[in-house]
Amino acid sequence: MSGPTSAPDKMAVVAPNLQSTPTTLATHAPHVEDEDMSEDDKPLARKTHRLAKKRITGDSSSEDDKPLAKKPRVSNGAANKKRRVVDSDSDESDAGPSVKKEPEPTPKSNGAKPRSSTFKKPSPPSESDSDLSEDDKPLARKVNGNGNSKATKKATSSDSESLSEESSSEDEKPLAKKKAPPAKPRQSTASTKSTPAASKKKVKAEPKSESEDDDVPLAKGKTKVTSSAKDKKPVVKREKKVKEEEDEEEKYKWWEQEALGDGEVKWTTFEHNAVLFPPPYVPLPKNVKMKYDGVALTLPPESEEVAGFFGAMIETDHAADAKFRENFFKDFKAILEKYPPKESVKVKSLDKCDFKPMFEHFEREKEKKKAMTRDEKKAIKEAKDKLEAPYLFCTVDGRKEKVGNFRAEPPGLFRGRGEHPKKGTLKHRLRPEDIIINIGKDAKEPIPNIPGKWKGVQHDNTVTWLAHWKENVNGNAKYVFLSAGSSWKGQSDRAKFEKARELIKHVDKIRKDYTEDLKSKVMADRQRATALYFIDRLALRAGNEKGEDEADTVGCCSLRYEHVTLQPPNTVSFDFLGKDSMRFHQDVQVDAQVFKNIKLFKAEAKKKGDDLFDRLTTTLLNKHLNSMMPGLTAKVFRTYNASWTFQKQLKNTPKNGTVAEKIAAYNTANREVAILCNHQKSVSKTYESSKGKHEDKIRALKYQRMKLRLQLFSLNPKLKKKQPELAEDESDLDDEFCERHEAELLEKALDNAQKKFEKDNVKLEEEGEKKKDKSELNERLKEIKDEFKELKKERKSKKVEPRRAATEEKLLEQIGKMDERIATAKVQLGDREKLKDVALGTSKINYIDPRITVTWAKKYDVPLEKLFSKTLREKFPWAEAEADKSWVF
DNA sequence: GTAACTACTTAGAAGCACATTA
DNA sequence: TAATGTGCTTCTAAGTAGTTAC
Structure with a gap:
């Protein structure tokens, strides 16, 4: 907070x-x-x-x-x-x-x-x-x-x-008004009226008749024809290029076609697999039990699952929230009525519930997952991908389109924001009987991946959703739509x-x-x-x-x-x-x-x-x-x-700046918009400590600067008066910090010496040579300690003898460089402070015309990928195609 | 005229993957 | 190599705005 x-x-x-x-x-x-x-x-x-x-x-x-x-x-x-x-x-x-x-x-x-x-x-x-x-x-x-x-x-x-x-x-x-820039490729959507289906058909008259199924890897097919043992490498490269080109061709460039009107009809044919239900609940190991008033409870899976929802959250702010607890406990008690613990214990107070054994179990599971080998992780990922593959894409008028949220929302506790009166309420597990699907008349009706029948199957081609249900907490409608990069969303x-x-x-x-x-x-x-x-x-x-x-x-x-x-x-x-x-x-x-x-x-x-x-x-x-x-x-x-x-x-972009400077100007502009729209994010819990570390880094630089400066004054004491700015003490560089910093440096130096000694000996052993004696290490450690004693003296006397080969010129140059580093670090720190509670993403995704970014990137020669992530580029291909250097909003 | 319903966009949190640092 | 930090993606809550039913 x-x-x-x-x-x-x-x-x-x-x-x-x-x-x-x-x-x-x-x-x-x-x-x-x-x-x-x-x-x-x-x-x-x-x-x-x-x-x-x-x-x-x-x-x-x-x-x-x-x-x-x-x-x-x-x-x-x-x-x-x-x-x-x-x-x-x-x-x-x-x-x-x-x-x-x-x-x-x-x-x-x-x-x-x-x-x-x-x-x-x-x-x-x-x-x-x-x-x-x-x-x-x-x-x-x-x-x-x-x-x-x-x-x-x-x-x-x-x-x-x-x-x-x-x-x-x-x-x-x-x-822009004065310049009156026309929408480049075509007239505004609002003013155009055409039959969507018809215009789409024009676009994709023969949609993938041969290789309809994008699922068949293109490269694989080609390999058979072109590859030979002799020129395998170039062929692979060529194939990759060909595949990329073909993929490019495959992409439906809707922005090059006649604009669709606000007409009712959105599609003619529509095929998909609806939603993927999460796996059924797997009961916890027998030894993992929540406790009530100190007594371990053996819960039936139905109530254990709900207990687990809360158990997983005990260290979050939600679990400490009174309303959240109240609503959760109401639902938990209801489920316990239906599925009581074996011990016949009556659960009357949430305060007496101890979910810690569950929480610890979940933590252990997370650790186990983390500790898995690369292959194990890979195998799990592959299995997941295989399971999800049929749901990733759908077919609209013969075109392959990416589906957005195809996973049915799993059960859990409703995480309403702010003072939502229903937060903490149990979100029920969805069944096919809860879900209405919307699909083409001639399309094959998908079979749910869990037992059950769809609540309904409709063929409404005036809407873009694939599936729809009503959630139990607020009675709100939920929909499955295409992804942000789909042509409809675009x-x-x-x-x-x-x-x-x-x-x-x-x-x-x-x-x-x-x-x-x-x-x-x-x-x-x-x-x-x-x-x-x-x-x-x-x-x-x-x-x-x-x-x-x-x-x-x-x-x-x-x-x-x-x-x-x-x-x-x-x-x-x-x-x-x-x-x-x-x-x-x-x-x-x-x-x-x-x-x-x-x-x-x-x-x-x-x-x-x-x-x-x-x-x-x-x-x-x-x-x-x-x-x-x-x-x-x-x-x-x-x-x-x-x-x-x-x-x-964006007009404040430095024309001759580095790419980094230009990007900084871009982010500043983005930030201004985020502030305008009041887009906030919560300050990271680790922000303060990370800021402290950053400040220490700056102080460490100042420490180095101080050492350089004192050497300089030893060489030429007149400079103290001649260049008083050099004599100014580095702000916030107090004795306490210097002492702490020197102690850290000493520790590090000793540690490094120890490691070097060990490493050298391993090497010598491998080469069959005689290992170094431990006395050698001890001597080195003593040397280091003596050096650091010198630092302490310097700190007290505020005098530093010039190091070997130090000249006035060199020291001044080094101080100059150090000043630059300090200034850069300070700017970085300031930027982090400014952005700690401002969310830039929302405005970038929803409010800023992406063509402004594309235009700017072209004008200032900044690679677009430095401004748009992969998903954003997938979302805005039309902007990349439309905007040139002269485009204006 | 109003409430309820419907379909969609906008939003921050949380989770995850990758990069950097110790 | 593990720990930590950061940015990106996913998830789903919470809006807007049009339509429908009464």
Whole structure:
């Protein structure tokens, strides 16, 4: 668990976007009841009472009195208990702006991730922006930065002035828009309409008629024809090349074909083997038993399996979690009722259960597995591969496609995130009777690998799933789909990015409109505009309604009263748990009108637990967005802003830098996007110790530097004055460290001498020569010890005699090199610190248009494999094919 | 109009394999 | 060679958003 991190560097992208000019805003502190407010404009909370009453009476005649789409969340249950803890430090006694309080980090026990980013002052624009022309900046970045954005200035200068004039100005248009780059190979998917099956058939008219089965190794077949004893090696190479070429040909380049429309039909023929069920439970050895109150229990396999699920987790955080334990124990007791222990012991308390014997058994098994020989491991792997082979691929319209999650989820304990009320609940073992499969009409119905019959077999060619079931914990649907690298996923991925690019053409108008609507007399419109402002500027998720039996997390539309607090003149503090219970904690400077609106939405009768946007739902918001641009939804803004930010940040790449430097710039850009999207990861448990080691390494370098420096001063004492920077003590290099370091060095030197002695003797023995006497070793060890005594003296006197052949010139050169090494190590340490809780992968996989990466790699001559892993390259072949050096998002 | 259902994308954790270090 | 660290892959939870039923 980590504490809140220092905000400024984390927020390089997000925060500058929203900072306005506080000085100008101060004179325009909004009032809850301003004169330009119509009846509709009045604080909603005052109306909600009326509305609630009307809803009960069924009167919904006026616009305002229509039933609210969302039910106010009833505050109860465990989720609210947690909320109360959070609230305790962010509570507001009234709806008005409060004196800024530094929100405390939510403890992990509350389900919140630790990272928080707090902004108090406008920070300068991120370094990375320095070489961007103002014209080049997307609105999201320009609104504030140093607080001088035109839009902000205007907004703050007068409430009555519309912000829209500014936001629609030409210089706020994204660069790409001005350049208007066409989607290179073909028109956008959204606008194309064709019969998918037909177009696919065009693509693969005669799909693999001869070598239909990719399972037949191509090389093998060829070998028979071409190989001869004489030229075996070249042939093997040639065959490999041929195979690669053929594989290349085999690949379905869907991006070269006509785009598929949003048509219903996804396939004509569809063959697969559905899911692979895990092996049945194997009971533990007879001597491995859980204990209850000190008594070993002999459990039937059914209950032993469940005990084992918990037993395997006893050293994880889950097992210490009260809710997790409660839910597990409830289910465990139920299964014990049905399958009681032989000893007829009544299990009444989880605290009296001792799963350690089970845990230790699992650990031993892991060790055994680890200790297996290479061949044993290989044999196991081969058996596994053989078992899984039939499930790896399916055939779609004659084409071989990779299946994604073909393994039926094994039974276990539900690992809900955050404060999920069901965490710890037993996930049942799936049987064929639970699973519906979707397959071509003429395809052979797969036989499950365990006894049983499918729950159903359907032939719906408008969907892409192979199998589907309902899990028992939350009643959610689970699906088996094709892999991320499949043509279906690739097509929808590309369509997603094309839609985000399409937004570039509309975003000015949308921003202009919502800026105007921020002042709308119609409250629903004003709320919608404010929500959209946050979605656009803060990359918030839409925020669908959630049920009571889920973790209490929110997105933009579902924000509640307690999730935002106001700090005059224009700061809005967000503190809520988003998807996966990740904490979103930011102080954001907003336009005056937005500040005013939030104050209005929180006014009077509204209280904790009430929706901030009580007249807005994701459906309403998306309907509105769809009217602005076909197919536009809230989530497109995240994709657009992420890709846009990334492309912009990449402009900071050093043109003449090394590949490593360029990659560092790439990763920095990636990090900015990850921060924008609030993608977090938990800090590794070993982080602190690994950081300590790293710091010691740096200190060790400084130690070496010190020795060089002292030698130099012995040679030329004048340098102490001439080059005072050399005389400065290496920071954090205290006596305690030096002593410890020298002791470590001594130990190492002695150890090495010992090893060398032994090694030499082995060699001498092998060569039939006389071994060295032990006295020789002892002498050497004594020498080493004496040398180190010298070090101690040097440390005390702070004087080091120049080593043999040391010259002033050489020493200065060595010090210079040492300085470089220290600087590099420090940068590395800083990078690790910055990335310790930021997850880069999610944005790379889902939000950043891969063509930006491909273009960048080509432009800066960086091998793509250094940026995309194997799986990512498999996921984005279309990007590699489409993007050239000049491609722009 | 709303809740429930459906199909899909997005997400961090956990597990695993490979690289580096001692 | 074993221990440790790191990055990649897999797993599955948790979102979004459209459709359907009432």
